[in-house]
Amino acid sequence: MAADCKSESELENTTAMEGKTVLITGANSGIGKAAARALAKMGARVVISGRDRPALETALADIRSASGNNRVEMLVADLSSQKEVRRLAAEFKQTFGRLDVLLNNAGVILSRRTVTVDGLETTFAVNHLAPFLLTAFLRDALVASAPARVVTVASEAHRQTAGLDFDDLQHEHRYFANSVYSQSKLANILFTRALARRLAGTGVTANCLHPGVVATGWGAGGDVTGPFDWAMRLARPFMMSPEKGARTSVYLASSPDVADVTGQYFAKCKPKQTSPAGCDDDAAERLWAVSAKLVNSEQ
Numbered sequence: 001m002a003a004d005c006k007s008e009s010e011l012e013n014t015t016a017m018e019g020k021t022v023l024i025t026g027a028n029s030g031i032g033k034a035a036a037r038a039l040a041k042m043g044a045r046v047v048i049s050g051r052d053r054p055a056l057e058t059a060l061a062d063i064r065s066a067s068g069n070n071r072v073e074m075l076v077a078d079l080s081s082q083k084e085v086r087r088l089a090a091e092f093k094q095t096f097g098r099l100d101v102l103l104n105n106a107g108v109i110l111s112r113r114t115v116t117v118d119g120l121e122t123t124f125a126v127n128h129l130a131p132f133l134l135t136a137f138l139r140d141a142l143v144a145s146a147p148a149r150v151v152t153v154a155s156e157a158h159r160q161t162a163g164l165d166f167d168d169l170q171h172e173h174r175y176f177a178n179s180v181y182s183q184s185k186l187a188n189i190l191f192t193r194a195l196a197r198r199l200a201g202t203g204v205t206a207n208c209l210h211p212g213v214v215a216t217g218w219g220a221g222g223d224v225t226g227p228f229d230w231a232m233r234l235a236r237p238f239m240m241s242p243e244k245g246a247r248t249s250v251y252l253a254s255s256p257d258v259a260d261v262t263g264q265y266f267a268k269c270k271p272k273q274t275s276p277a278g279c280d281d282d283a284a285e286r287l288w289a290v291s292a293k294l295v296n297s298e299q
Contacts, residue, residue: 005247005269016254017044021098021145024048025079025134026106028055031153031211033063034246035103035253040067042254047096049088050106051078079106079130080116082295089137099141101253104131104152107184113175120294121170127184132191133295139204146203147259150195151252154188154208154265161186163277164287189265189274190284191291196263205262207252210272211245 022039026032027048040046040063048063050056053076060074073096077088092099107127114122120129131152135142142148160182171180192208199206251269252258264271265278277283
């Protein structure tokens with residue numbers, strides 16, 4: 001497998017995504033927006049999703065202008081709400097029909113424990129349960145559009161935890177922002193492994209990735225305060241650009257080199273071994289069962 005981590009400028013004259021429809025969550029800024037711009041330049045019909053309508057409208061205009069592609073659309077949804085996730089899936093299918101690539105990009109990290117409208121810890125709900133539920137409700141569209149791909153943004157942060165704490169997945173007893181985030185990113189990897197097994201033979205692949213340490217608005221200010229906020233501010237000048245951070249997402253969404261690759265974890269457009277916890281298929285199956293109960297889904 002030859003890595004093909006091209007820069008956005010190298011993709012400008014590529015039409016590999018002509019006729020393809022892509023849904024990207026958390027695409028109003030950062031690597032989600034950069035991935036949307038790159039895929040739009042490659043000719044894809046790109047649907048961006050986010051919870052902030054004004055920010056999404058600005059991103060929509062920016063992506064259309066930068067890509068020269070007017071087939072960029074938007075759907076507003078707050079992924080912390082399971083009702084909103086279901087509505088997003090239903091609205092997408094009703095409006096666009098086919099789905100060639102689902103890019104689960106949205107993610108949060110919070111200094112303090114909060115709960116969603118569903119009573120679930122927010123980081124776990126947004127980073128793991130939202131892509132789990134969204135993928136479940138879009139599975140029929142993906143299979144009908146096969147060959148298709150599910151790409152989920154995980155992180156090397158998964159190595160900072162020895163495994164999921166199934167006795168406290170909601171972090172009610174202990175809450176440390178880094179630990180909670182790391183567990184949610186491990187969940188992304190385990191979800192991808194379990195999903196790939198369930199999609200075998202359908203023509204739909206599932207892979208996940210580490211984007212790199214990216215200089216975006218994520219993880220600084222707002223919901224992140226105290227020492228972690230200051231650490232992120234100090235580190236920001238040494239981080240990569242959103243465009244570079246989006247390259248592996250774009251590679252997994254578009255490259256023919258990975259058309260038949262599934263259940264893998266990538267970094268810098270190359271497959272990479274996860275931590276031992278990321279290879280635990282028993283934990284992946286247990287997480288799947290618990291997640292299905294938490295979202296009231298039989299998927």
